[in-house]
Amino acid sequence: MKWEKCSTELSATLAAATAGSPAQKRMMFGCPAYFINDNMVTGVHQSNIILRLSEADRRSMFKEFDEAAPFEPFSGRSMKEYLALPAVVSDNSTVFQSWLSKAFG
Template sequence: MTKWKKASEELGELIGESVSEYEVEFRKMFGSPVYFVNGNMFIGVHGDGIMLRLQEEDQQKLYDEYDEAAPFTPNGRRMREYALIPPAVYDDEIEFRKWLDISYSYVSSLPKKEKKEKKKKAAPKKTKKSEK
């Protein structure tokens, strides 16, 4: 298991600039910049990498084109629709835009995810011991 690594500020700025043309919502998850479309996660920084949501056949195309591309597996658990894109993609403006467009089209087609109400913590129940 890899040790948690702080999100790269440089990559955070890169994706922030790159997604500015899309209708996205910015949030931080575990201190990392992540962008959502209609409540569905789209793209984010994880450590020193960028993860992008792609449907299965597009992930396979990415893996076929780039040996360094890999499934996104934070803490050893694979997130099915997410791939880590290699620097060869995000260092090339045209290639990065191509993959952003593919991902954005897919994520935009997903049903809108409603925000969950935060549950209020229930007061601790009194036990017979605590009443004495």
């Protein structure tokens, strides 16, 4: 899988959505990521916004959105608690904010 630079549009979307939250911005994989208590809760990776969700919330996301996928920063190497949001979620601010609040716990 060829590396692609993270989406500036998604980076801006996530920055706006996390403004005023307790999350601290750091760079991971060359892209913005947001941490609470040293745990990454969300970020941008290439052309996806990623979220850390509970097992129940991940199951719900996979059931509700066929396009949801496990987050794999490297092909075949998934990060168990994270998933890549489908565009249908990240493009809808109300739906996105709802899922983001679950990640923030």
